[in-house]
Amino acid sequence: MGDSPLALDAEQMRRLGYRTIDLLVDRLTGDPGPVAVAATPEELRARLESPPPAEPTGYDEILAALERDVLPFVARISHPGYLAYVPGEGTWPGALGDLIASALNIDTCWWLGASGPSALELVVLGWLRDWVGFPAGGGGVLVSGGSAANLTALACAREVRVGAMDGGAVLYMSDQTHNSVARAARALGFAPEAVRIIPADISGKIRTDALLAAITADRAAGRTPLALCANAGTTGTGAVDPLSDLAAICAEHGVWLHVDGAYGASACLVERGRAALAGIELADSVTLDPHKWLYQPIEVGALLVRDGALLQRGFQIGADYLYGIKAAEREVNFSDLGLQLTRSSRAIKLWMSLKYFGVDAFRRAIDRCFDLAVHAQALIEASPDLELMTEASLGIVTFRRRPQGADDEPVLERINAEVARAIEANGEVFLSTTRVRGRYALRLCILNFSTTAEHVERALELAATLPVDTAPGRAVATETSYAPLAEGWLRRARLDVDALCAMPLFAALDEEQAARVLRDSHEHHALADEPIVEQWQLTRDLYVVLEGSAQVEVDGEVVRTLEAGEFFGEVAALDWGAGFGRTRTATVTATEATRLLVLDWQLVAALAAELPVFAETLERVSKERLAAR
Numbered sequence: 001m002g003d004s005p006l007a008l009d010a011e012q013m014r015r016l017g018y019r020t021i022d023l024l025v026d027r028l029t030g031d032p033g034p035v036a037v038a039a040t041p042e043e044l045r046a047r048l049e050s051p052p053p054a055e056p057t058g059y060d061e062i063l064a065a066l067e068r069d070v071l072p073f074v075a076r077i078s079h080p081g082y083l084a085y086v087p088g089e090g091t092w093p094g095a096l097g098d099l100i101a102s103a104l105n106i107d108t109c110w111w112l113g114a115s116g117p118s119a120l121e122l123v124v125l126g127w128l129r130d131w132v133g134f135p136a137g138g139g140g141v142l143v144s145g146g147s148a149a150n151l152t153a154l155a156c157a158r159e160v161r162v163g164a165m166d167g168g169a170v171l172y173m174s175d176q177t178h179n180s181v182a183r184a185a186r187a188l189g190f191a192p193e194a195v196r197i198i199p200a201d202i203s204g205k206i207r208t209d210a211l212l213a214a215i216t217a218d219r220a221a222g223r224t225p226l227a228l229c230a231n232a233g234t235t236g237t238g239a240v241d242p243l244s245d246l247a248a249i250c251a252e253h254g255v256w257l258h259v260d261g262a263y264g265a266s267a268c269l270v271e272r273g274r275a276a277l278a279g280i281e282l283a284d285s286v287t288l289d290p291h292k293w294l295y296q297p298i299e300v301g302a303l304l305v306r307d308g309a310l311l312q313r314g315f316q317i318g319a320d321y322l323y324g325i326k327a328a329e330r331e332v333n334f335s336d337l338g339l340q341l342t343r344s345s346r347a348i349k350l351w352m353s354l355k356y357f358g359v360d361a362f363r364r365a366i367d368r369c370f371d372l373a374v375h376a377q378a379l380i381e382a383s384p385d386l387e388l389m390t391e392a393s394l395g396i397v398t399f400r401r402r403p404q405g406a407d408d409e410p411v412l413e414r415i416n417a418e419v420a421r422a423i424e425a426n427g428e429v430f431l432s433t434t435r436v437r438g439r440y441a442l443r444l445c446i447l448n449f450s451t452t453a454e455h456v457e458r459a460l461e462l463a464a465t466l467p468v469d470t471a472p473g474r475a476v477a478t479e480t481s482y483a484p485l486a487e488g489w490l491r492r493a494r495l496d497v498d499a500l501c502a503m504p505l506f507a508a509l510d511e512e513q514a515a516r517v518l519r520d521s522h523e524h525h526a527l528a529d530e531p532i533v534e535q536w537q538l539t540r541d542l543y544v545v546l547e548g549s550a551q552v553e554v555d556g557e558v559v560r561t562l563e564a565g566e567f568f569g570e571v572a573a574l575d576w577g578a579g580f581g582r583t584r585t586a587t588v589t590a591t592e593a594t595r596l597l598v599l600d601w602q603l604v605a606a607l608a609a610e611l612p613v614f615a616e617t618l619e620r621v622s623k624e625r626l627a628a629r
Contacts, residue, residue: 016059023063027071028078028092034427035082036075044073080450081429083459085481086235086263088289089448090297093356097349098297106345111331114345118332121347127354128288128302131268132261133281139308141337142346145301146262147180149287150229152303152338154184156285156314157227157256165189169226170218172196174206174241176234178260193525194223202437204239204390206230208249210530215253217527227256232277232286233264236434236443236482237389238396240264243279250284259283262301263447264394266293269359270367276394290350293366293395293447300346303338311337365449369395372446376456385464389436398434398441401463403470410605411472413440418468426466429459432481438541440480493518493597495546503565505544508613517607521599526550526590533569534587542569542604548594553587560625561591567621569599 008016039047047069076082078089101117108114108121121142129138143149154171162169171190173181175197185195196214201207215225228250230241243259250257259265259280265288267273268280280286286304290296305311316336335341354362373392380386380399389398400416420433420442434443442463446456497514500506506514524543526532532543532550544567552560552568562568568588599607608615 019059019063023067024095032076032079032081035079035430036084036424037073037427038075039073044069075430078448078450079430080448080452081455081459082448083444083446083451083455084430084432086292086445087447088292088298089295089450090291091295091353091357094296094349094353097352101345101348106348108343108345108347109335109341110333115331117345117347118334120351121334121345122332124347124350124354125302125304128290129304132265132286132288132304133268134286134304134306137308138304138306139311139337140302140304141311141334143301143303143338143340144299145291146178146260146287146289147183147301148339149262149289149301149303150178150180150258150260151184151187152315153258153285153287153305154181154188154227154229155339156305156311157258158188159314160310161226161254161256162224166224167191167194168223170194170196170223171226172198172211172214172228172255174198174200174229174231174234176200176204176206176231176236176239177229178231178235178262181229181260192523196527197524200239204234204237204436206241206246208242208245211246212249213530214527215249215255217529219253225253225255227258230257230259230283231264232259232261232280233267233394233396235263236396237398237436238264238393238445239390240276240394243277244282245279247279247282256285257283258285258287260287262287262289263292266290267366267370267394269363270370272370273366273394293369294350294353294362295365295449296350296353300350315339368449369446369451372451372453372456373397373444375453376444376446376460379457379460383460383464386460389439389441395446397444397446398436399444399460399463400439400441401468406470408472409439410601415468415470416440416442419463419466422466422468423459423462426462429455429462431459431463434480434482443481493521493523495597503544505565505567505614505617508611509607513607513610517599517603520603521597524596524598526594526596528590528592528594530590532588532590532594532596541601542567542599543588544597544599546595546597549591550588550594550596551591553589559586562588 077087082089106114106117108117111118125140125142129140141152143152158165158169165188169190171181171185171194173195182195196218198206198211198214211228218225228246230243230246232240232243234240247257249255261277261280264273265277265280265286268277284306287301288304289301291298291300303311315338334343370392373395376397377388377392380388380397385401385403386399387402389400391397400412401419402412403415406412406415416433417440420431423429423431432443432445434441444456444459495518497511497518500514500517501509506517509517523546524532526548545562545564547564549564550562550568551558552562568586604618608618
């Protein structure tokens with residue numbers, strides 16, 4: 001029959017391998033160039049679109065095309081100036097581990113087919129388990145990343161605690177929680193009303209009083225508090241929830257405590273990290289991504305479970321076509337511990353990296369990131385042009401440019417959006433943006449082991465000095481790298497255009513404007529006795545009551561009850577004495593389960609500019625409320 005048309009001999013394999021390694025080493029050790037470069041879809045289609053070749057193409061030609069038309073248009077996550085999102089600089093031994101796993105086409109689905117790599121995965125998982133402080137009976141599974149780990153954790157919790165999908169089961173998460181948890185809830189079949197978004201305090205940590213109120217109300221209503229997803233390093237600011245307090249609450253109320261430490265949990269390797277993450281060892285499950293702060297090539301995440309036997313209870317399902325691969329005692333089929341059947345060996349790269357460098361090298365790298373974040377904070381505090389928004393936490397610092405005398409929030413937002421765009425265009429460093437207590441902020445995330453003090457200093461120098469328009473003027477719409485969780489599926493507005501326009505406040509909207517409101521607003525579902533906004537709280541949203549009612553209290557005195565169709569919020573001009581852009585002077589509390597439509601200040605400002613009658617309504621109601629005081 002002849003040789004296979006897809007087979008290569010040893011000499012060909014070595015030649016292609018050496019040529020590929022040369023390309024990679026040259027790219028990794030050469031001039032790093034701009035941090036992030038993107039081409040337009042049209043340009044890339046022009047470069048790349050072609051019919052698949054019927055005949056072979058020379059390997060040098062293939063690599064040349066990659067170098068010319070593909071690889072230049074990649075954000076270089078390993079760049080020392082990559083300070084955006086959550087960077088993850090890979091290690092070369094880790095990359096070679098990926099090459100080994102791919103070249104040998106290892107499938108760790110079953111013990112018989114990959115007992116060596118499976119045993120290696122158990123070893124690596126044991127290391128991670130010990131680092132977070134789980135007991136010897138803890139187990140886990142390596143997955144693609146934090147999103148898969150969070151989904152696997154919630155699926156395990158649901159199966160263990162309630163079994164089949166139960167419409168009364170409730171999930172709890174902070175308004176700072178990563179949106180992968182919302183996606184996991186949707187994928188698992190939780191309806192939006194079965195998910196509680198618990199407000200965070202001024203430091204970005206979940207409020208335990210609000211969590212307790214939500215759990216108590218759900219129990220009273222006959223629902224089942226199932227799981228809480230706590231944060232060990234929020235993506236926006238690096239905040240760590242009070243894990244010990246949350247563990248006590250969850251233990252008392254029978255709630256599964258899952259900790260999303262996708263990037264932050266690796267800090268448990270160092271003393272400052274262990275202090276910040278105190279209580280993580282009390283969780284039922286923990287997400288940890290080695291492809292972030294353990295410097296592994298993408299993809300490798302980990303789910304760790306305090307009681308390792310629960311994973312198999314959650315996922316093992318037999319099938320005729322799997323006959324013969326059942327694990328014997330002490331053997332592990334990783335396909336029984338998660339969602340994947342066919343799965344590559346993700347353990348080899350992590351094991352090789354840790355063995356080659358030693359764990360102390362990783363500790364020094366993480367400690368250095370802590371030092372650089374503290375250094376960045378000190379520079380921001382010393383700068384007359386920069387304002388610190390949140391203190392250094394697990395490698396993240398947020399700040400903004402604030403020219404002398406600039407106090408108008410919309411203008412500051414425009415200025416900092418322009419700063420972010422100018423830094424990206426400059427190319428030397430790259431940072432992202434977020435919101436801190438509703439205010440637009442620039443964000444440094446310092447995780448790469450190659451980042452130096454000079455890169456941090458240059459980023460702050462550019463933020464303080466790049467020319468932008470600092471003059472007062474009309475604010476422009478901006479986006480942040482990390483949008484609030486409430487803007488996603490969990491709180492998508494359930495109104496249609498007709499129902500919206502039937503409300504007095506929105507009666508003058510045309511169809512296009514109404515559609516924009518539904519697209520850009522979100523819903524908030526408040527429980528009975530839940531504070532929606534609090535006196536002196538910094539917030540700039542407009543709330544419209546859709547169902548239920550809310551009570552307005554000023555200095556301890558109830559002044560009004562709001563019913564469906566009525567609205568409140570600081571952007572409603574001088575609402576109960578709170579001026580635009582200042583703290584409010586009233587507390588609004590739901591008196592029953594209440595559904596609200598939430599419009600941010602930019603959307604309200606745009607509608608007010610387009611529709612004088614809308615602006616007049618806000619002004620009239622505000623004056624009436626002031627007069628009532």
